[in-house]
Amino acid sequence: MAEWVEACAVEDVDEEDVIRFDHGGRTFAIYRSPEDAFFATDGFCTHEKAHLADGLVMDDIIECPKHNGRFNYKTGQAKGAPVCVNLKTYPVKVEAGKVMIDIG
Amino acid sequence: MAMAGSTKRDYSLVGESTRLAIETGLASAEWYHTDVPRKTMKELMQRSDGPAIRDTIIWIVAILGSAAGIVWFWGSWWIVPFLFVYGVLYGSSSDSRWHECGHGTAFRTRWMNNVVYHIASFMLMRNPVQWRWSHARHHTDTIIVGRDAEIAVMRPPDLVKAALAFTGILDFRYSLPILVRQAFGTLSDDEKSYIPEMEQHKAVTAARWHMVVYAATIAVAIALGSWIPLVLIGLPRLYGTWHMVLTGLLQHIGLADNVTDHRLNTRTVYMNPVSRFIYWNMNYHVEHHMFPMVPYHALPKLHELIKHDLPVANPSMWHAYREVWPVLLRQLKYEDYYLKRELPPTAKPYRGEFHDLDITAAAAE
Numbered sequence: 001m002a003e004w005v006e007a008c009a010v011e012d013v014d015e016e017d018v019i020r021f022d023h024g025g026r027t028f029a030i031y032r033s034p035e036d037a038f039f040a041t042d043g044f045c046t047h048e049k050a051h052l053a054d055g056l057v058m059d060d061i062i063e064c065p066k067h068n069g070r071f072n073y074k075t076g077q078a079k080g081a082p083v084c085v086n087l088k089t090y091p092v093k094v095e096a097g098k099v100m101i102d103i104g
Numbered sequence: 105m106a107m108a109g110s111t112k113r114d115y116s117l118v119g120e121s122t123r124l125a126i127e128t129g130l131a132s133a134e135w136y137h138t139d140v141p142r143k144t145m146k147e148l149m150q151r152s153d154g155p156a157i158r159d160t161i162i163w164i165v166a167i168l169g170s171a172a173g174i175v176w177f178w179g180s181w182w183i184v185p186f187l188f189v190y191g192v193l194y195g196s197s198s199d200s201r202w203h204e205c206g207h208g209t210a211f212r213t214r215w216m217n218n219v220v221y222h223i224a225s226f227m228l229m230r231n232p233v234q235w236r237w238s239h240a241r242h243h244t245d246t247i248i249v250g251r252d253a254e255i256a257v258m259r260p261p262d263l264v265k266a267a268l269a270f271t272g273i274l275d276f277r278y279s280l281p282i283l284v285r286q287a288f289g290t291l292s293d294d295e296k297s298y299i300p301e302m303e304q305h306k307a308v309t310a311a312r313w314h315m316v317v318y319a320a321t322i323a324v325a326i327a328l329g330s331w332i333p334l335v336l337i338g339l340p341r342l343y344g345t346w347h348m349v350l351t352g353l354l355q356h357i358g359l360a361d362n363v364t365d366h367r368l369n370t371r372t373v374y375m376n377p378v379s380r381f382i383y384w385n386m387n388y389h390v391e392h393h394m395f396p397m398v399p400y401h402a403l404p405k406l407h408e409l410i411k412h413d414l415p416v417a418n419p420s421m422w423h424a425y426r427e428v429w430p431v432l433l434r435q436l437k438y439e440d441y442y443l444k445r446e447l448p449p450t451a452k453p454y455r456g457e458f459h460d461l462d463i464t465a466a467a468a469e
């Protein structure tokens with residue numbers, strides 16, 4: 001069942017960047033792509049507990065700050081060692097300048 | 105200089121120290137990071153192909169040029185400078201290429217990192233799959249005994265072994281049999297502890313490919329009745345390793361173990377430009393460990409930015425070795441002895457939460 005929550009304002013995330021969003025004891029990462037679209041994934045790397053929001057966004061890739069593991073943040077796909085498990089992604093919509101994610 | 109509590113270290117990755125590291129929270133711990141604004145860090149982390157393509161072209165041209173010199177001057181003393189250059193490029197600079205491309209930071213383009221990573225791994229006689237995972241562990245648990253798979257000098261230090269490392273003999277003797285064992289499909293318990301099960305077959309396949317190339321090299325050498333193929337492929341791991349050991353040993357030797365602050369267990373050393381080219385700026389090693397996302401070419405800038413929060417860098421390799429030598433000698437008798445890095449007054453302290461404790465108030469309660 002859908003559970004939309006407000007994650008941040010559009011201007012909170014720079015283009016080709018990521019920020020952290022905590023909600024209900026969970027951590028998410030909110031991305032703004034170079035094409036100005038928004039995406040959301042779990043906030044921690046699936047390899048080890050590192051905040052992806054401290055990582056680097058390059059095109060459609062988020063690179064984990066701890067071991068440089070890479071994911072496609074649009075699909076959650078792990079792109080090779082040291083990450084082997086895909087990242088969970090969440091639906092996103094923008095309404096009235098706010099980025100909403102469905103964490104349901 | 106300092107002494108920690110007396111313990112006998114067990115460097116196995118599946119032994120008593122491993123259990124203790126996990127139980128005490130040293131394994132996969134939260135590590136100290138100097139505060140750097142996100143915007144600045146983003147700029148430092150930016151990738152580009154340019155610097156690494158330039159350096160790799162120089163590297164390949166120098167390798168091929170010195171190899172041509174070896175072949176041309178084979179049988180005369182003029183071969184010596186070419187062997188010297190080729191050996192260091194093959195047996196030492198491959199380590200930094202392996203390292204940076206393994207992190208995926210050297211080039212922006214992924215495939216370029218992978219190609220150089222595999223070539224450098226071969227030069228070093230390192231299984232590219234195994235070492236990718238061991239290095240990830242090294243970054244998670246840097247110099248945590250029982251967890252870190254890449255502790256170069258264990259305590260008490262074996263100084264003969266450390267000295268022989270400069271010749272490459274021990275590493276050769278260690279690396280080649282490991283590749284052979286892995287090529288036959290056997291991974292050790294330590295290796296299995298850090299290579300995920302789904303990746304283990306890849307490690308075996310990689311070892312087999314390395315063996316194929318060595319077998320082909322030996323076959324060519326026999327067919328030609330010449331040592332040249334082996335001097336160019338394989339043996340540089342012996343005669344060209346010294347620079348890798350000279351620079352690499354300084355990364356952590358003699359410093360604290362079992363601390364979660366890279367400022368205390370890792371060393372930054374200023375080096376000459378040639379060594380920095382060979383080493384790809386890994387002399388800024390505290391900076392690299394604290395922020396592994398920053399490419400080698402941006403490390404000097406990062407160093408300038410955070411040095412107020414780091415121990416003063418050693419001004420030279422000579423200085424660093426002179427500083428650590430008495431520590432190693434003392435560790436022969438007291439393995440808990442180590443070189444305590446002094447943080448400058450401008451630095452945040454190690455484990456700030458301890459420093460912030462109001463002991464007087466706590467005692468009054």
